[in-house]
Amino acid sequence: MADHAFGGIRIRNLYKIFGSNPGAYVEAVRNGLTKTELNVKYGHVLGLRDINIDMPSGSIQVIMGLSGSGKSTLIRHINRLIDPTAGEVLVDGTDVVKMSETELRTFRRQETAMVFQKFALLPHRTVLDNTVFGLELQGVGRAQRIDTAMRWLERVGLKGFEQKYPNQLSGGMQQRVGLARALANDAPVLLMDEAYSALDPLIRTDMQTVLLDLQKEIRKTIVFITHDLDEALRLGDQIAILRDGEVIQQGTSQDIVLRPADDYVANFVKEVNRGRVVHVEAVMTPLAPGNGAPHGPTIAAGVTIEEAVRLLASAPEGDITVVDATGKPLGRVTFRQLAGAMVNAQETGHRAVA
Amino acid sequence: MDWFYTFPHMNDDMLRDLKKTIDEGFRGFTRSYGDVIESLFTPLQHFLISAERFMLKTPWPIITLLILAIAYAATRSLRIVAGCLVTLLLIGYFDMWEDTMRTVSMIFVCTVLSIVIGLPIGILMARSNRMQRIVNPILDVMQTMPSFVYLIPVVMLLGIGKVPGLIAVVIYAIPPMIRLTDLGIRLVDKDVLEAADAFGADNRQKLFKVQLPLALPTIMAGINQTIMMALAMVVIASMIGVQGLGQPVLKAIANQYFTLGIFNGMAIVGIAIMFDRVSQAYGKRLQKHREIAHG
Ligand SMILES: Nc1ncnc2c1ncn2[C@@H]1O[C@H](COP(=O)(O)OP(=O)(O)OP(=O)(O)O)[C@@H](O)[C@H]1O
Ligand SMILES: [Mg+2]
Numbered sequence: 001m002a003d004h005a006f007g008g009i010r011i012r013n014l015y016k017i018f019g020s021n022p023g024a025y026v027e028a029v030r031n032g033l034t035k036t037e038l039n040v041k042y043g044h045v046l047g048l049r050d051i052n053i054d055m056p057s058g059s060i061q062v063i064m065g066l067s068g069s070g071k072s073t074l075i076r077h078i079n080r081l082i083d084p085t086a087g088e089v090l091v092d093g094t095d096v097v098k099m100s101e102t103e104l105r106t107f108r109r110q111e112t113a114m115v116f117q118k119f120a121l122l123p124h125r126t127v128l129d130n131t132v133f134g135l136e137l138q139g140v141g142r143a144q145r146i147d148t149a150m151r152w153l154e155r156v157g158l159k160g161f162e163q164k165y166p167n168q169l170s171g172g173m174q175q176r177v178g179l180a181r182a183l184a185n186d187a188p189v190l191l192m193d194e195a196y197s198a199l200d201p202l203i204r205t206d207m208q209t210v211l212l213d214l215q216k217e218i219r220k221t222i223v224f225i226t227h228d229l230d231e232a233l234r235l236g237d238q239i240a241i242l243r244d245g246e247v248i249q250q251g252t253s254q255d256i257v258l259r260p261a262d263d264y265v266a267n268f269v270k271e272v273n274r275g276r277v278v279h280v281e282a283v284m285t286p287l288a289p290g291n292g293a294p295h296g297p298t299i300a301a302g303v304t305i306e307e308a309v310r311l312l313a314s315a316p317e318g319d320i321t322v323v324d325a326t327g328k329p330l331g332r333v334t335f336r337q338l339a340g341a342m343v344n345a346q347e348t349g350h351r352a353v354a
Numbered sequence: 355m356d357w358f359y360t361f362p363h364m365n366d367d368m369l370r371d372l373k374k375t376i377d378e379g380f381r382g383f384t385r386s387y388g389d390v391i392e393s394l395f396t397p398l399q400h401f402l403i404s405a406e407r408f409m410l411k412t413p414w415p416i417i418t419l420l421i422l423a424i425a426y427a428a429t430r431s432l433r434i435v436a437g438c439l440v441t442l443l444l445i446g447y448f449d450m451w452e453d454t455m456r457t458v459s460m461i462f463v464c465t466v467l468s469i470v471i472g473l474p475i476g477i478l479m480a481r482s483n484r485m486q487r488i489v490n491p492i493l494d495v496m497q498t499m500p501s502f503v504y505l506i507p508v509v510m511l512l513g514i515g516k517v518p519g520l521i522a523v524v525i526y527a528i529p530p531m532i533r534l535t536d537l538g539i540r541l542v543d544k545d546v547l548e549a550a551d552a553f554g555a556d557n558r559q560k561l562f563k564v565q566l567p568l569a570l571p572t573i574m575a576g577i578n579q580t581i582m583m584a585l586a587m588v589v590i591a592s593m594i595g596v597q598g599l600g601q602p603v604l605k606a607i608a609n610q611y612f613t614l615g616i617f618n619g620m621a622i623v624g625i626a627i628m629f630d631r632v633s634q635a636y637g638k639r640l641q642k643h644r645e646i647a648h649g
Contacts, residue, residue, distance in 0.1 A: 079552055109554035120549035123644045124567045134553045136563070165643040185553070 006188040007092040008057040008221055009078060014087030016073055019044030022085045035244050047073040048245045058219040062236030064226055070245040071225045075193050078223060079112045080104055109138045113182035117194040119174045121166040127177050128162040134185040152180040156210060172203035190222045208234055229268050233277050241265055253277050275306030275342040283341040284322045284331035298323045301330055305338050384510050395517050402463050402516050409455035418442050429635035441624040450621045457588055457598035464520060464584045468528045476535020493529040501526050501590050509594055519596030527583040534576030538569030574637035585626045
């Protein structure tokens with residue numbers, strides 16, 4: 001592991017059918033049998049259909065969808081808590097589906113860690129003993145595992161709570177224990193199945209911040225499941241949207257907000273605060289390349305509209321030049337364009353496509 | 355129409371022959387293997403005898419202190435400890451100390467045996483539905499068969515004495531231990547078990563780090579019931595030679611000694627309540643942190 005960079009996760013042509021004889025229907029599903037038909041005619045449930053996702057190492061992949069869309073089913077294929085009906089799950093180049101039981105156990109101990117919606121802590125163990133759980137299963141020595149656990153407990157803000165039991169803590173704190181337990185494993189893959197869905201909104205934002213701060217340091221490949229778009233947009237480097245077991249759109253938060261693939265996604269993003277998601281490049285009027293030096297105020301590409309408005313609120317009227325990292329001008333944007341983009345979805349969409 | 359009024363049964367000779375054949379078969383089996391089987395149980399006999407010797411030879415104040423210390427360690431409740439003390443003092447004062455010690459040692463050995471046998475069976479049952487389907491009806495038979503009936507083969511095989519008595523008591527008392535172990539493990543939260551899987555626990559680790567600890571309060575309830583049922587068998591077991599509080603009761607029934615019967619009966623009730631309160635309070639203490647966590 002030490003001198004080899006983790007290769008990320010690739011999911012290839014993954015199908016999952018629940019029922020007594022799933023293998024018999026894969027072909028039919030491949031050829032277009034729908035979820036409803038499969039259920040009504042054959043009494044089988046279509047969990048996932050032809051999933052293909054690349055999750056680059058070190059990024060946060062969000063998987064989003066409504067209840068029953070197959071999110072939990074999908075994430076459980078990555079550590080094979082669920083066996084697929086067909087397809088490949090390549091983690092760091094190795095197909096998880098083909099692993100023997102022993103290989104799978106070693107893989108789960110060393111390559112993945114998981115955080116659960118209902119926390120799934122061991123109620124008879126203290127916070128500290130819960131945190132060492134993964135290391136204990138690996139057979140790490142007592143002194144070392146306590147050392148590691150204490151470090152992560154402190155990192156997630158639970159210093160002083162080591163000897164408490166889970167039922168003495170609030171939901172938010174319990175999930176911090178869940179997070180510390182997962183991080184203590186130091187596995188390259190972190191799986192989080194609606195890890196924050198059971199928390200109230202303030203705690204939730206708090207925990208999102210904790211995760212984002214940590215990620216700057218640990219650079220894990222995180223798969224994060226949620227049905228909350230704001231959470232998805234805030235956390236996700238990449239987002240995949242799932243409906244009835246199918247991926248209907250994948251991309252960055254910008255892609256999703258600016259170019260929803262269909263009405264289902266459009267409905268999802270309707271209420272979103274665009275100012276926080278859309279970058280200034282998406283609304284600017286591009287310059288022809290090599291069009292002279294910038295004049296007047298400038299702003300860096302990659303800044304969100306909301307930030308741009310804040311930065312420019314006191315700037316003089318007129319055009320603002322968007323520049324790239326090297327200071328090269330990319331385009332011009334007016335205050336009116338920025339304000340318009342924040343309130344009017346349609347216009348932004350057209351401009352972005354145009 | 356004769357068949358309508360009397361149930362058409364197997365003809366008398368055939369029935370007699372059938373019973374005779376089975377009896378003789380079993381007797382033959384006893385004759386040829388009785389000694390071997392008896393020798394299999396010698397370790398048990400040693401265990402039983404040394405437990406009894408310990409309880410009888412140790413001076414009563416030390417035994418009393420020991421029992422109180424165990425009660426305190428298990429319950430952390432001074433009220434229960436005081437209750438135990440009063441019970442023990444009354445038993446001693448009414449001159450039933452020795453019989454009580456014999457009974458307590460028998461119950462102790464029986465409980466240990468039930469745990470040693472019952473726990474693994476319960477675990478296997480929880481792991482496989484087929485095993486559960488096989489074992490459950492056997493447990494039903496063990497619990498509903500009048501206990502006198504299974505005294506017969508036990509006595510035929512092993513004669514009269516402590517060991518056959520103990521075996522009869524264990525057969526009667528072990529079902530709740532097995533059932534509640536099975537139940538406790540099956541009731542373990544699926545989410546927690548999934549977490550153990552996700553972190554790469556093997557079957558052993560899951561059993562010892564997750565399933566058994568989480569099932570412990572339920573298993574404790576099983577142990578409690580096993581002890582209570584074993585106490586209920588004390589009088590019946592004394593019919594085949596188990597010494598203790600049962601024998602005076604038996605004598606009292608035969609000779610209509612009302613007070614003797616009542617005194618010894620009360621002593622049985624006394625230790626039953628003692629065991630019950632202590633093991634229940636211990637079970638509760640185990641529960642303390644295990645209610646479904648809020649959040
Ligand atoms: N073991 C199973 N047997 C049969 N059907 C199942 C099983 N597990 C899941 N399903 C079905 O698969 C579909 C996807 O379920 P899944 O739990 O993955 O949804 P989800 O997106 O995680 O939903 P939620 O937001 O409610 O957690 C659902 O239709 C569900 O009924
Ligand atoms: Mg789910």
